[in-house]
Amino acid sequence: MTENKNEEQSEPNEFHDLDEETLFIVSQTFKALSDSTRIRILNLICNKEYSVNEIAEHLNLRQSTVSHQLRFLKNLRLVKYRREGTTLYYSHDDEHVINLLKQTIEHAEHH
Amino acid sequence: MTENKNEEQSEPNEFHDLDEETLFIVSQTFKALSDSTRIRILNLICNKEYSVNEIAEHLNLRQSTVSHQLRFLKNLRLVKYRREGTTLYYSHDDEHVINLLKQTIEHAEHH
DNA sequence: TTAATATATGAATATATACTCATATATTAA
DNA sequence: TTAATATATGAGTATATATTCATATATTAA
Numbered sequence: 001m002t003e004n005k006n007e008e009q010s011e012p013n014e015f016h017d018l019d020e021e022t023l024f025i026v027s028q029t030f031k032a033l034s035d036s037t038r039i040r041i042l043n044l045i046c047n048k049e050y051s052v053n054e055i056a057e058h059l060n061l062r063q064s065t066v067s068h069q070l071r072f073l074k075n076l077r078l079v080k081y082r083r084e085g086t087t088l089y090y091s092h093d094d095e096h097v098i099n100l101l102k103q104t105i106e107h108a109e110h111h
Numbered sequence: 112m113t114e115n116k117n118e119e120q121s122e123p124n125e126f127h128d129l130d131e132e133t134l135f136i137v138s139q140t141f142k143a144l145s146d147s148t149r150i151r152i153l154n155l156i157c158n159k160e161y162s163v164n165e166i167a168e169h170l171n172l173r174q175s176t177v178s179h180q181l182r183f184l185k186n187l188r189l190v191k192y193r194r195e196g197t198t199l200y201y202s203h204d205d206e207h208v209i210n211l212l213k214q215t216i217e218h219a220e221h222h
Numbered sequence: 223t224t225a226a227t228a229t230a231t232g233a234a235t236a237t238a239t240a241c242t243c244a245t246a247t248a249t250t251a252a
Numbered sequence: 253t254t255a256a257t258a259t260a261t262g263a264g265t266a267t268a269t270a271t272t273c274a275t276a277t278a279t280t281a282a
Binding site: 146148172175176194198 | 269270271272273274278279280
């Protein structure tokens, strides 16, 4: 045995580039959080669910703008919805991403 | 005294939209992390400093591409550099952002 | 000063993105 | 079925962004 506690027999200081899939997931995750409109939407719905129209009203955005961005977030599984009649109530669906957002808001506000 | 422990006398469930400055900082921070090239650069230099050319060689990128992206990261104070002759050694300069990146890479790799 | 080397920068291009309008779709109630 | 309402979607437009090439700038050594 050596003093190298790594799983593989690689040099401790060797650099490993990120594989394509990881890179894609990471960049998509941050891309979702890089737009002001999506940030505001997530910040709104992170505490309770809202319908599309409610989101549009609270944030003073067009219905289609909200719908497009919700589709974006839905594709990444960052939000989910619950149907009640013709109304769709959206809420967040990824604790990790909400944590990233909250951390960063916190950090931005206190620095 | 009431049971409301908040600093302000607002409703507990009242929604507060983010102010413009916070929104700007948060979106810029995530925008920095939303590009594959910048992710790879930060992932490389988060452990030790590298010159511009070293970064370009390790990541198989053009020198100008690296330089442009380093300027982007420098403007946000996410990286800093140290001069040695004509060589500039870049390293990260924002622990919080590196943490965000590491968290998310970790999360992406294990899910 | 000159040459060599490392890095930065500006312009051009290609691509991605966000928003809006108009309209389609879907659900419910009458 | 029809009307009313909520949401989704597609096309068009404007803007932002990433990359590249060519070249400028800066530092050092000869």
